[in-house]
Amino acid sequence: MTELIDFISNNLQMIYIVVLMIFVGVEVIGHVPAVLHTPLMSGANAIHGVVIIGAILVMLGADPENKLALSLGFVAVLLGTLNVVGGFVVTDRMLEMFKKKK
Amino acid sequence: MEYIFGLEFIYLIASVTYIIGLKMLGHPETARRGNLIAAAGMTAAILGTIFLYEGEVPTFIYILIGVAILIGTVLGWLKAKRVQMTAMPELVSLFNGMGGASAALIGLIEFEHYHGNTLSILTILGGIIIGSISFSGSMIAYGKLNGTFQKPIRIPKYNIINNLLLLGLFVFAGYIVWSHTESQLFLYLLFLGALVYGILFVVPIGGADMPVVISLLNSFTGLAAALGGFLYGNMVMLTGGILVGSAGTILTFAMCNAMNRSLSNVIFGGFGDTDDTGAEGGSKVQGSIKKASVSDVAILMNYSQKVIIVPGYGLAVAQAQHAIHELEQLLESKGVQVKYAIHPVAGRMPGHMNVLLAETNVEYDKLAEMEDVNPEFNSTDVVFVVGANDVVNPAAHNDPSSPIYGMPILDAENAKQIIVNKRSMKPGYAGIDNELFYNQKTSMLFGDARKVIQDLINELKGM
Numbered sequence: 001m002t003e004l005i006d007f008i009s010n011n012l013q014m015i016y017i018v019v020l021m022i023f024v025g026v027e028v029i030g031h032v033p034a035v036l037h038t039p040l041m042s043g044a045n046a047i048h049g050v051v052i053i054g055a056i057l058v059m060l061g062a063d064p065e066n067k068l069a070l071s072l073g074f075v076a077v078l079l080g081t082l083n084v085v086g087g088f089v090v091t092d093r094m095l096e097m098f099k100k101k102k
Numbered sequence: 103m104e105y106i107f108g109l110e111f112i113y114l115i116a117s118v119t120y121i122i123g124l125k126m127l128g129h130p131e132t133a134r135r136g137n138l139i140a141a142a143g144m145t146a147a148i149l150g151t152i153f154l155y156e157g158e159v160p161t162f163i164y165i166l167i168g169v170a171i172l173i174g175t176v177l178g179w180l181k182a183k184r185v186q187m188t189a190m191p192e193l194v195s196l197f198n199g200m201g202g203a204s205a206a207l208i209g210l211i212e213f214e215h216y217h218g219n220t221l222s223i224l225t226i227l228g229g230i231i232i233g234s235i236s237f238s239g240s241m242i243a244y245g246k247l248n249g250t251f252q253k254p255i256r257i258p259k260y261n262i263i264n265n266l267l268l269l270g271l272f273v274f275a276g277y278i279v280w281s282h283t284e285s286q287l288f289l290y291l292l293f294l295g296a297l298v299y300g301i302l303f304v305v306p307i308g309g310a311d312m313p314v315v316i317s318l319l320n321s322f323t324g325l326a327a328a329l330g331g332f333l334y335g336n337m338v339m340l341t342g343g344i345l346v347g348s349a350g351t352i353l354t355f356a357m358c359n360a361m362n363r364s365l366s367n368v369i370f371g372g373f374g375d376t377d378d379t380g381a382e383g384g385s386k387v388q389g390s391i392k393k394a395s396v397s398d399v400a401i402l403m404n405y406s407q408k409v410i411i412v413p414g415y416g417l418a419v420a421q422a423q424h425a426i427h428e429l430e431q432l433l434e435s436k437g438v439q440v441k442y443a444i445h446p447v448a449g450r451m452p453g454h455m456n457v458l459l460a461e462t463n464v465e466y467d468k469l470a471e472m473e474d475v476n477p478e479f480n481s482t483d484v485v486f487v488v489g490a491n492d493v494v495n496p497a498a499h500n501d502p503s504s505p506i507y508g509m510p511i512l513d514a515e516n517a518k519q520i521i522v523n524k525r526s527m528k529p530g531y532a533g534i535d536n537e538l539f540y541n542q543k544t545s546m547l548f549g550d551a552r553k554v555i556q557d558l559i560n561e562l563k564g565m
Binding site: 003007011014017018021022023024025026028029030031032033034035036037038039040041042043044045046047048049050051052053054055056057058059060061062064068069070072073074075076077078079080081082083084085086087088089090091092093094095096 | 116120121123124125127128129130133134136137138140141144147148151152155157159160162163166167169170171173174175177178179181182183185190191193194196197198200201203204205207208210211212220221313316317320321323324326327328330331332333334335336337338339340341342343344345346347348349350351352353356357360444446447453454456457471
């Protein structure tokens with residue numbers, strides 16, 4: 001129990017961010033026309049590619065002798081990049097089609 | 103935890119670009135710019151993380167990171183650029199899975215560095231479970247959408263087995279946390295268990311519901327990324343992850359609403375289970391169908407005043423979007439009024455048909471949304487249903503035993519004549535019969551959509 005209270009008081013800033021971001025997420029998506037659901041999902045998909053930052057941090061902080069950690073980290077960075085680059089490019093391609101209207 | 107002002111500032115800006123980007127993605131005029139803004143923020147955050155890192159890092163690690171990013175960029179770029187418009191939904195699922203796998207791998211590596219810190223271990227295990235489910239689930243969804251595994255596979259009592267497995271995963275994770283074990287074996291067992299759960303979670307769900315599943319797994323990956331942010335005290339991961347987790351959840355519910363179904367019905371419902379013992383299969387439709395020839399249909403259309411086209415996934419599969427646009431222009435030049443009636447969930451994803459038809463430069467005001475076009479069917483001479491099925495099934499209105507009962511549909515049955523193009527009499531993704539096909543006013547025009555439409559165009563040109 002003390003551990004939990006410690007956790008909350010130590011991480012109050014992050015807890016605030018989590019709570020506020022939940023509301024921002026709800027607000028941002030509300031009342032979007034169904035037509036844009038697919039690009040929106042795809043755009044959101046690219047944004048959670050932010051997980052790549054974690055993968056990079058793993059690599060930067062890894063013990064240079066730990067081959068397993070380095071290989072897994074390498075794969076994690078690669079997959080994270082796929083998520084980010086592929087996600088944004090695919091979203092852009094979907095939206096490119098919408099733009100063609102005159 | 104060392105903070106560098108410069109990096110924190112970049113993270114703040116990046117977080118703002120995600121919010122603005124998502125907001126702009128919600129409006130057709132600003133959507134593309136919004137995506138680019140978020141991409142710019144992401145690039146800044148990645149470069150900042152690498153170049154503003156405090157601490158001694160051997161050069162070869164930088165090289166490894168560089169190589170991984172380079173490979174990922176080239177592969178992701180090529181894959182995204184080369185994919186056909188019809189395959190985009192499954193690609194979103196694929197990339198989503200990559201993010202989930204990345205989150206799970208981070209957890210696998212970091213486990214040994216946080217021994218003794220209960221909450222960090224809890225965060226790590228959470229990231230592994232959610233990330234792995236998202237990965238394996240997305241791969242199955244990817245396979246279902248590209249046709250590798252079309253049929254929902256159900257082991258008996260799958261709901262009970264799945265829920266027990268999930269419960270087991272939580273209990274096992276709890277055991278790892280509170281026993282303070284350092285066993286890597288247990289960690290990998292948990293990882294494997296979560297992968298298996300992801301597969302079992304998606305396998306019983308029908309292909310028509312994959313958009314909802316992908317959206318749900320999308321928000322899972324967001325959550326996994328946010329857990330990583332919690333672990334490192336990294337604000338950009340936290341904001342980006344929670345934002346997607348929350349937005350993705352709302353989007354999931356919005357998609358369920360468009361189909362008039364609840365999320366639990368999608369996940370546990372066993373939708374479209376025709377060989378089920380009857381409880382939810384919907385009643386069988388009796389009657390005979392009428393076949394039409396291409397020239398019959400061409401004549402009918404030529405002398406119509408108003409034609410409404412109802413596109414569905416079959417149009418996308420046959421790559422018939424250009425052909426249908428040509429047919430539409432040809433009819434217009436003959437004085438026939440032509441419109442497209444777009445059901446919100448036609449195709450494999452909401453908005454799928456709009457994207458597909460926009461590719462061919464169909465004029466925007468020709469794409470009519472369901473609510474606007476439904477009253478017009480009464481005054482329509484011919485409805486041309488191309489590769490759509492469930493979205494025009496009248497059972498949604500008048501058969502309470504049907505699994506799609508209550509779903510809003512396009513009232514194609516109100517038109518004077520209905521022409522249905524399908525490859526065969528196979529039921530749609532919902533796996534249920536469609537009484538519209540047996541309607542007195544309906545004629546079936548069997549064949550591949552592109553070929554049939556091309557033949558229609560040739561016939562019409564000769565008139």
